[in-house]
Amino acid sequence: MSEDNKKLSLKEKVSYGLGDFGNGFMFDMGQIYLLKFYTDVFGLAAAAAGSIFLITKIFDAFMDPLAGAFIDARKYNPQTGKFRTIMFTGSIILGILSIFVFLSPDFSPTGKIIFSYATYMVWGVGYSFTNVPYGALGAAMTQDPIDRASLASWRQAGSLGALLITSVMVIPIVKQFSDPHIGWPIVVALASVIGISAFYVCYKNCKEVVIGKNIAASEKFSVKAMAKSVFTNKPLLAVILMTIFTISAYNIKSAMMIYYCQYNLGDISLMAYISFITIGCSCVGITFIPKLVKMFGKKNTVLIGFGISAIADIINFLLPGDVVTFTILASIAFVGISIPNGVTWAFVSDAIDFGEWKTGERREGITYSFFNFSRKIAQSLSGFTSGLVLGFVGYVPNAVQTTEALGGIKALLLLYPAVTIFCAGIVIGILYTLTDKRHGEIVAELQNR
DSSP, X not given: OTTTTXXXXXXXXXXXXXXXXXXXXHHHIIIIIIHHHHHHTSOOOHHHHHHHHHHXXXXXXXXXXXXXXXXXXXXXXXXXXXXXXXXXXXXXXXXXXXXXXXXXXXXXXXXXXXXXXXXXXXXXXXXXXHHHXXXXXXHHHOOOHHHHHHHXXXXXXXXXHHHHHHHHHHHHHHTTSSOHHHHHHHHHHHHHHHHHHHHHHHHHHOOOOOOOOOOOGGGTTOHHHHHHHHHTOHHHXXXXXXXXXXXXXXXXXXXXXXXXXXXXXXXXXXXXXXXHHHHHHHHHHGGGHHHHHHHHOHHHHHHHHHHHXXXXXXXXXXXXXXHHHHHHHHHHHHHHHHHHHHHHHHHHHXXXXXXXXXXXXXXXXXXXXXHXXXXXHHHHHHHHXXXXXXXXXXXXXXXXXXXXXXXXXXXXXXXXXXXXXXXXXXXXXXXXXXXXXXXXXXXXXXXXO
8 A cells, every 4th residue: 555645647637537528428318318219219109218217217226335355355466457457348348238328229118218227227237347447446546635636636537527528519519410319329329439438548548546445355345244335334334325315316407408498498409519518517516526525524615515506506496497597507507516516536545445444354345336326216206206206297298388387397407406406415424424623543553554
């Protein structure tokens, strides 16, 4: 552990951020556009499409601990590390699977549902074996608190960069094709090539220097040992519960924006402009994460971001929906939620250190996979809730919507995130007790060991 506190270079930080940039080009396509693709192109009912998100994401959530256990069982290789090779290989498989998710074969209604379930479930397995080692890699690069905050900032920058590009560019490119059944898989294929290329840069330039002792063979896949790693880790449990609220809010924001622009604001093309402004502001906002963490600490920085986001969304919900006012408040809310989402990655890395201090074993894969478990649960809830509410309020694809449908779309986009983010603030404010000072003491003790 001699290089644990060695300062990371700008090249390493940017390269790590490019991992989430690449991840976003495959992940965001599903979170932003798949519900719209299912309802408006593939011809699934909104409630049926929502149930696909619910079931497949729950299935994926249980795959993450298996992926984590598999990764923890690997031995550290001085040339390729423990996480990087499987991360990059997984990204190639994930890129291929992303294309299959956006295919629309001419099956019967039942056949379409079965096809959607099957492709999205398999995609989720590929995502687990890409995202879990990528997340664990961050904790293995450094234990320096400021560098970890910087890595979290660069990771969030990569994620927002991908979200910005996919939000602005995808619909205009798809509209260049006369047949959306052809346009969607071609656009997704292009996105996958960009995503895999970004992961390669991350694989090439990032190094693993924080190495825990090898886990005994009998403990690698032990359910008891895995449960011990998670349920004795109170900071991790707090972050998991917080994430269920924050990611469901974030994903519903992303998924419903296209509906709000098309039906509430009356022009689907507005999504490109609004997304450019809101996400662009967030890209600027998250550059202040290291400075905010240094001034207020990670926990207080998160609470400040939650407060900004929830207040802006509530005001936006209560006001009439003119484009200018909506965009200004949406930008403020997006900056607010992006800051906590960035700091979360530093929380998880700190929880990995806490787990090693508590149990004597460094289980990056299992720890990160259970955190990812909470993200999948949140994704399933947000996707299901979107489809369920759209069906309940009478949403009809490509038609003039009723007042009830417009109100439901607006509530999903603004009110639901405000409520869930408020709940997340209560969770992190009360249950997360690992201060930055205490984490520093734990790192020092680990190094002395």
